[in-house]
Amino acid sequence: MSLFEQPMVENAGSADKDALLAALRALLPNEAVLWEEEDLRPYECDGLSAYRRLPWLVVLPSTIEQVQAVMRLCHDRHVPVVARGAGTGLSGGALPHEHGVLLSLAKFNSILAIDVMNRTARVQPGVRNLAISQAVAPHGLYYAPDPSSQIACTIGGNVAENSGGVHCLKYGLTVHNVLKLKILTAEGELLTLGSEALDAPGYDLLALFHGSEGMLGVIIEVTVKLLPLPERAQVVLAAFDDVVKAGAAVGEIIAAGIIPAGLEMMDRLAIKAAEDFVHAGYPLDAEAILLCEVDGTNEEVSEHILRIHDILQSCGAVEVRTARDEHERMMLWKGRKAAFPAVGRLAPDYYCMDGTIPRRHLPAVLQRIGELSREYALPVANVFHAGDGNLHPLILYDANQPGELKRTEEFGGKILELCVAVGGTITGEHGVGMEKIDQMCVQFAPAELQQFHALKAAFDPAGLLNPGKAVPTLRRCAEFGAMHVHRGQLPFPELERF
Amino acid sequence: MTPASVYGEFANDRFVRMLADQTQQLQAQVGDAFARAAPLCIVGGGTKTFLGRSTKGEPLDITTHRGIVHYQPTELVITARAGTPLSEIEAVLDEHQQILAFEPPHFGGGATLGGTIACGLSGPRRAYAGAARDFVLGTTLINGRGEVLHFGGEVMKNVAGYDVSRLMSGAMGTLGVMLEVSLKVLPRPSHELTLAQVSTATAAIAQMNQWAGRPLPVSATCFVDGVLYVRLSGAASAVASAHRQLGGEIVDDAADFWARVREQRHRFFAEATVLWRVSVPPATPSLALAGDCLLEWGAALRWLNTAADAATVRKLAEQAGGHASVWRGDASNEPFHPLSPALLVVQQRVKQAFDPKGIFNRGRMYAEL
Numbered sequence: 001m002s003l004f005e006q007p008m009v010e011n012a013g014s015a016d017k018d019a020l021l022a023a024l025r026a027l028l029p030n031e032a033v034l035w036e037e038e039d040l041r042p043y044e045c046d047g048l049s050a051y052r053r054l055p056w057l058v059v060l061p062s063t064i065e066q067v068q069a070v071m072r073l074c075h076d077r078h079v080p081v082v083a084r085g086a087g088t089g090l091s092g093g094a095l096p097h098e099h100g101v102l103l104s105l106a107k108f109n110s111i112l113a114i115d116v117m118n119r120t121a122r123v124q125p126g127v128r129n130l131a132i133s134q135a136v137a138p139h140g141l142y143y144a145p146d147p148s149s150q151i152a153c154t155i156g157g158n159v160a161e162n163s164g165g166v167h168c169l170k171y172g173l174t175v176h177n178v179l180k181l182k183i184l185t186a187e188g189e190l191l192t193l194g195s196e197a198l199d200a201p202g203y204d205l206l207a208l209f210h211g212s213e214g215m216l217g218v219i220i221e222v223t224v225k226l227l228p229l230p231e232r233a234q235v236v237l238a239a240f241d242d243v244v245k246a247g248a249a250v251g252e253i254i255a256a257g258i259i260p261a262g263l264e265m266m267d268r269l270a271i272k273a274a275e276d277f278v279h280a281g282y283p284l285d286a287e288a289i290l291l292c293e294v295d296g297t298n299e300e301v302s303e304h305i306l307r308i309h310d311i312l313q314s315c316g317a318v319e320v321r322t323a324r325d326e327h328e329r330m331m332l333w334k335g336r337k338a339a340f341p342a343v344g345r346l347a348p349d350y351y352c353m354d355g356t357i358p359r360r361h362l363p364a365v366l367q368r369i370g371e372l373s374r375e376y377a378l379p380v381a382n383v384f385h386a387g388d389g390n391l392h393p394l395i396l397y398d399a400n401q402p403g404e405l406k407r408t409e410e411f412g413g414k415i416l417e418l419c420v421a422v423g424g425t426i427t428g429e430h431g432v433g434m435e436k437i438d439q440m441c442v443q444f445a446p447a448e449l450q451q452f453h454a455l456k457a458a459f460d461p462a463g464l465l466n467p468g469k470a471v472p473t474l475r476r477c478a479e480f481g482a483m484h485v486h487r488g489q490l491p492f493p494e495l496e497r498f
Numbered sequence: 499m500t501p502a503s504v505y506g507e508f509a510n511d512r513f514v515r516m517l518a519d520q521t522q523q524l525q526a527q528v529g530d531a532f533a534r535a536a537p538l539c540i541v542g543g544g545t546k547t548f549l550g551r552s553t554k555g556e557p558l559d560i561t562t563h564r565g566i567v568h569y570q571p572t573e574l575v576i577t578a579r580a581g582t583p584l585s586e587i588e589a590v591l592d593e594h595q596q597i598l599a600f601e602p603p604h605f606g607g608g609a610t611l612g613g614t615i616a617c618g619l620s621g622p623r624r625a626y627a628g629a630a631r632d633f634v635l636g637t638t639l640i641n642g643r644g645e646v647l648h649f650g651g652e653v654m655k656n657v658a659g660y661d662v663s664r665l666m667s668g669a670m671g672t673l674g675v676m677l678e679v680s681l682k683v684l685p686r687p688s689h690e691l692t693l694a695q696v697s698t699a700t701a702a703i704a705q706m707n708q709w710a711g712r713p714l715p716v717s718a719t720c721f722v723d724g725v726l727y728v729r730l731s732g733a734a735s736a737v738a739s740a741h742r743q744l745g746g747e748i749v750d751d752a753a754d755f756w757a758r759v760r761e762q763r764h765r766f767f768a769e770a771t772v773l774w775r776v777s778v779p780p781a782t783p784s785l786a787l788a789g790d791c792l793l794e795w796g797a798a799l800r801w802l803n804t805a806a807d808a809a810t811v812r813k814l815a816e817q818a819g820g821h822a823s824v825w826r827g828d829a830s831n832e833p834f835h836p837l838s839p840a841l842l843v844v845q846q847r848v849k850q851a852f853d854p855k856g857i858f859n860r861g862r863m864y865a866e867l
């Protein structure tokens with residue numbers, strides 16, 4: 001897709017930039033408003049650096065009242081607002097609007113309260129994911145969702161994307177681990193969603209905000225659920241000479257009634273990249289490895305490890321190895337968590353995909369991705385959250401080669417459409433953002449997209465929050481969708497053909 | 499052949515056509531109601547009519563819209579039509595040693611999947627495994643314009659579009675008619691053991707919260723009649739070792755005990771004249787209210803049999819950071835905790851977005867929705 005097709009908010013850009021700047025500077029401390037190009041540059045992209053655009057202005061407020069004042073001002077003047085956490089998102093969700101204000105939550109980085117008895121932590125949205133677990137560790141507690149980006153990404157961004165991690169097979173996604181949010185609407189109204197109890201009256205807007213990609217409101221406070229640290233965690237590495245066998249082993253473990261804490265797969269290219277990068281101790285001659293972690297009480301872990309060993313062996317693993325100690329366990333995970341940057345060293349650029357499929361289709365989907373890789377003459381390394389069918393094919397390319405980015409995007413689009421075709425989804429955890437906006441037209445019918453727009457309008461009638469992201473307009477789909485057939489029907493018959 | 503494979507991926511043509519016919523009938527009825535702005539009352543098994551406010555409208559019966567559509571045990575997902583009896587789903591899962599981990603109450607023989615999800619009801623395992631909404635992966639629904647829409651799906655992770663499926667859970671049918679629901683299912687724990695010890699409410703609250711802060715395989719807790727019950731679930735060795743740590747008497751008819759609590763057939767519920775459901779942060783001290791209580795969910799859920807006036811109960815719940823519903827026995831009060839004015843406005847707009855003419859279960863949850 002091309003960036004420049006992004007639909008603009010009506011009238012956006014008609015506001016007077018200088019007047020807006022002056023008004024913002026009256027509301028915020030001097031250093032909290034950025035407008036010089038060199039200061040704006042760091043905000044031009046998120047983790048998907050293929051898409052770049054300078055914001056009009058950047059604000060870095062540090063109190064709820066300040067954010068509220070910014071929201072009201074922007075609402076009155078009809079100026080788009082794009083919220084930003086750490087900018088590690090991989091779908092262009094925090095990509096700025098060229099006539100909008102980029103609202104950085106970076107200064108909201110305090111842990112406000114830790115309630116040990118109720119096992120909750122109340123934190124500001126800019127707190128880093130890992131910082132929560134670190135702060136509560138002395139109490140024997142932790143925050144379960146652990147995206148690989150957890151050293152950097154913020155809890156506000158995690159809520160906005162409903163992020164997962166290697167442990168979400170057993171412990172759930174962000175939505176399963178957050179109790180309460182404070183949000184500001186586009187009009188600057190402060191609302192509390194959810195509660196510190198296990199439920200709240202009325203519609204479950206708390207769930208709705210998870211994965212809403214900054215489209216419905218600005219998350220300004222998050223109360224997370226904390227879990228007791230497991231007594232013991234143990235990881236088993238299994239090597240296979242065939243990816244299909246590794247895929248089958250995943251199903252067998254689950255069929256045996258075991259829900260591992262994590263169940264990850266890497267293919268040959270990803271294994272090699274990770275091994276070269278962090279020396280995790282992976283077998284380099286394997287076609288695929290599985291990392292299977294079990295946690296719980298000491299006895300339970302021992303019992304499950306034995307059974308998992310047997311299952312892996314009977315599934316044809318050529319090597320099954322249990323980490324001898326905590327150091328080896330950490331190393332085995334380090335290789336997996338560093339897989340993206342490791343693969344990144346193999347080529348000038350890489351493009352990370354994020355489809356989810358019903359697990360039973362894994363062999364067929366992998367085979368097709370291999371074929372596409374040859375067709376497009378672009379190598380792919382595969383890293384999966386195998387337990388829940390979430391694929392991260394990493395396409396290697398060189399943006400400086402004319403046409404290669406375009407070919408990469410097309411290849412990526414094909415992978416996503418393949419995921420939809422086998423009953424899956426175009427995004428498991430990275431969000432639609434700017435990147436997958438066209439594939440939304442493949443996954444959803446026009447009436448469904450209209451329902452999303454209606455829901456958005458319930459929170460943001462003027463359409464000022466993160467405009468042009470996450471949900472495509474029907475017009476855009478009509479342009480894109482001419483080549484696509486949605487669930488066997490002609491796409492968008494009610495719209496004029498171009 | 500088990501029902502799972504009958505309705506599985508190889509569903510025959512006739513079955514598929516029947517599905518489409520029924521969807522069209524329901525869609526036509528909603529479309530007609532939309533045209534006339536005529537209110538509809540969505541009817542499943544009728545087991546939860548006592549819950550919430552009453553609603554008037556032409557009945558829209560979904561009980562014939564039934565059957566399991568897909569069930570792949572190793573994918574940990576089941577998809578069934580909304581009118582499918584909950585007992586049928588549980589029986590099929592049981593054949594494959596799997597469960598609905600939110601352990602939903604039925605409140606009667608005819609309970610349907612749709613009604614269960616619409617009411618967002620969860621049972622004893624709630625505090626330890628998650629709520630009904632946590633297991634909803636996807637839904638097909640008819641919105642208030644009579645459009646059939648599909649959200650989410652059958653995969654564990656899916657962030658394409660807003661999470662409309664989870665929003666349906668607990669909306670009491672006021673946002674749309676659910677046609678199909680996909681749920682995540684879990685393996686049935688290989689071993690379970692329930693222990694009992696004499697306690698007081700205050701001690702039980704402290705004990706439940708201490709357990710929850712430690713890595714123990716607890717899957718349910720309850721305090722009633724001066725006894726604290728705890729259920730352990732998991733690998734045999736884990737249950738045995740937790741038993742040694744926790745102590746207490748083994749309860750023999752444990753499955754029956756938890757069923758009586760879940761279905762509210764326990765003596766406590768039978769005797770309650772006005773039954774309050776109070777949801778609070780779990781470590782909240784005993785509420786200063788006269789009357790009997792039953793605690794569940796690690797003390798986060800408190801059932802009160804109290805004659806105290808509604809304003810007092812609600813104020814105490816709110817001060818603790820929670821909310822209180824009149825479950826039954828007092829029609830003079832709003833059943834659900836009042837929403838703040840700002841939140842009510844947003845909820846009304848959400849209702850509008852799905853059901854612009856307000857035809858679905860009008861006033862079933864709040865007068866304004």
Ligand SMILES: Cc1cc2nc3c(=O)[nH]c(=O)nc-3n(C[C@H](O)[C@H](O)[C@H](O)COP(=O)(O)OP(=O)(O)OC[C@H]3O[C@@H](n4cnc5c(N)ncnc54)[C@H](O)[C@@H]3O)c2cc1C
Pocket residue numbers: 046047082083084085086087088089090092093094105125146147148149152153154155156157158159160161162163164165166213214215217218219220340341429430466
């Ligand atoms: C190396 C690497 C590994 C990764 N691994 C994983 C992984 O394992 N699992 C996973 O799920 N993701 C992963 N990601 C993606 C990314 O880290 C997550 O999406 C993360 O949640 C984004 O957080 P952030 O603070 O960086 O948000 P940003 O990128 O700043 O923003 C993301 C979106 O959220 C919105 N947003 C941010 N803050 C707020 C707020 N306070 N209120 C409202 N909207 C807001 C933005 O507008 C944007 O749409 C990875 C990324 C990288 C670079």
